[in-house]
Amino acid sequence: MTFVIGEACIGVQDRACVDECPVDCIREGPDKLYINPIDCIDCGNCQPVCPVSAIFPDRAPKPGEEHHIQANADFFADPDDH
Numbered sequence: 001m002t003f004v005i006g007e008a009c010i011g012v013q014d015r016a017c018v019d020e021c022p023v024d025c026i027r028e029g030p031d032k033l034y035i036n037p038i039d040c041i042d043c044g045n046c047q048p049v050c051p052v053s054a055i056f057p058d059r060a061p062k063p064g065e066e067h068h069i070q071a072n073a074d075f076f077a078d079p080d081d082h
Helices: 015-022 069-077
Strands: 003-005 026-028 033-035 054-057
Touching: 003 033, 003 069, 033 069
Parallel strands: none
Antiparallel strands: 003 054, 026 033
16 A cells, blocks of 8 residues: 545645655655655655645545555556656
């Protein structure tokens, strides 16, 4: 399991989650932040510090946010990009 950053992060990119991540797996994209699904250790440190509650487990997506799981994987599809 990994965590995914959803809709509420778009345009916000607060980065409080980046500071809490012990494995440095959160990257900034053009519109929001993304969590590397391979590097995420499922610690959950990022979730409670998100000021807009945009972070959710990939196995329990918020209704209507399921597409962010694939978008997150797609963002990290080419490891040379990030």
